[in-house]
Amino acid sequence: MDKLGIYIHIPFCVRKCAYCDFYSIEDMDRRTAYVEALVSQIRSFRSMGTRHVVDSVYIGGGTPSVLSGEEMGRILAAVRSSFSVSREAEITAEANPGTLDTSKLSAYREAGINRLSIGLQSADNGELKMLSRIHTREDFESSFLLARLEGFENINVDVMYALPGQSEDTLAATLDYVMALEPEHISFYGLKLEPDTPFGRDPGIAADVPSEDVQYEMYLSAAKKMEDAGFMQYEISNFAKLGMECRHNLKYWSCEEYLGFGPGAYSFFGGRMFSYAKDITRFIAMPEDSVALFEENYIPTDKELAVQYVMLGFRLKRGIDTAEYEARFDDDFDMRYQEKMKPFLLKKYILKTKSGYRLSKRGMLISNYILSEILDFKEDAE
Numbered sequence: 401m402d403k404l405g406i407y408i409h410i411p412f413c414v415r416k417c418a419y420c421d422f423y424s425i426e427d428m429d430r431r432t433a434y435v436e437a438l439v440s441q442i443r444s445f446r447s448m449g450t451r452h453v454v455d456s457v458y459i460g461g462g463t464p465s466v467l468s469g470e471e472m473g474r475i476l477a478a479v480r481s482s483f484s485v486s487r488e489a490e491i492t493a494e495a496n497p498g499t500l501d502t503s504k505l506s507a508y509r510e511a512g513i514n515r516l517s518i519g520l521q522s523a524d525n526g527e528l529k530m531l532s533r534i535h536t537r538e539d540f541e542s543s544f545l546l547a548r549l550e551g552f553e554n555i556n557v558d559v560m561y562a563l564p565g566q567s568e569d570t571l572a573a574t575l576d577y578v579m580a581l582e583p584e585h586i587s588f589y590g591l592k593l594e595p596d597t598p599f600g601r602d603p604g605i606a607a608d609v610p611s612e613d614v615q616y617e618m619y620l621s622a623a624k625k626m627e628d629a630g631f632m633q634y635e636i637s638n639f640a641k642l643g644m645e646c647r648h649n650l651k652y653w654s655c656e657e658y659l660g661f662g663p664g665a666y667s668f669f670g671g672r673m674f675s676y677a678k679d680i681t682r683f684i685a686m687p688e689d690s691v692a693l694f695e696e697n698y699i700p701t702d703k704e705l706a707v708q709y710v711m712l713g714f715r716l717k718r719g720i721d722t723a724e725y726e727a728r729f730d731d732d733f734d735m736r737y738q739e740k741m742k743p744f745l746l747k748k749y750i751l752k753t754k755s756g757y758r759l760s761k762r763g764m765l766i767s768n769y770i771l772s773e774i775l776d777f778k779e780d781a782e
């Protein structure tokens with residue numbers, strides 16, 4: 401049986417953060433209707449996954465932890481009744497401090513959730529306020545400790561850098577604080593000023609963001625700090641204790657199959673890529689009518705998939721396995737890319753490995769530039 405990942409989007413947030421451009425709304429009154437619609441959509445895929453075993457489920461958002469234990473249970477019951485879910489499946493829910501309590505956490509465990517991803521972002525209450533997060537560091541700490549008490553043995557903590565006004569010292573203090581709590585996984589993302597957000601529209605915010613040089617230093621010293629503490633980097637933005645890498649997200653970076661449910665969710669399944677429009681009203685009105693909900697729906701060519709495989713593979717610390725690339729795409733990786741990679745190999749932004757190539761830490765810092773230089777999207781996608 402082929403393996404399959406399932407992503408479920410929960411597009412609700414208590415309050416929209418000023419930097420965020422993910423699809424979510426603040427109107428909690430639509431939650432019940434949304435959960436109904438989600439359950440219908442999941443069930444309508446019942447016949448699609450008969451040759452697959454689901455080994456990861458990721459409930460993301462938005463803020464999935466606004467859902468009650470009962471609502472989370474209904475969604476996961478729909479997944480189990482529609483797909484064959486492995487007993488060892490990794491089942492993650494994203495959660496925000498300030499939306500968790502003991503009975504909810506206990507119901508989530510009961511529903512089968514065995515991994516939590518908690519959005520801390522910063523342990524500095526001033527930075528949290530500036531980001532317009534709904535929680536304080538103290539809220540986070542009590543959520544984290546409650547989750548441990550309820551038996552969650554696999555917890556990720558999200559941390560952000562390159563925040564307006566953030567210094568290398570406040571970032572180091574956040575990481576020290578997080579690592580002292582001993583989570584299994586840390587996601588470490590740089591703030592991006594997205595144009596359609598209050599942050600993106602505010603020139604004062606842009607002026608306060610640390611310079612590129614400082615951001616590079618922040619990234620390199622944070623990566624070292626985490627690795628020194630036993631959090632091994634396995635992807636540009638992700639660090640984990642041994643064996644605790646996020647299996648679901650690894651599927652995306654390895655171009656494996658996944659099905660997404662809910663508005664804005666993406667799927668790669670049966671050789672087809674599709675996504676749904678970010679429109680909760682339409683979704684609630686016709687959750688089983690995929691055609692009406694599609695934003696994109698196409699079969700990528702082998703060349704397009706090969707380009708994507710390289711783009712995503714270079715995000716991973718293990719990098720590209722050239723033999724796997726050749727077996728998958730019937731294409732010689734060295735012949736296609738070596739000439740273009742040469743300057744980056746010389747400067748050690750790209751390193752040769754036993755099985756292929758990977759980016760060095762410095763290479764990861766400029767991964768977008770490197771990929772834009774070595775992948776000629778038009779030519780490579782022909």
Ligand code: SF4
Nearest residue numbers: 413416417420461462
């Ligand atoms: S809680 Fe997360 S998804 Fe919601 S607005 Fe804030 S950053 Fe975006």
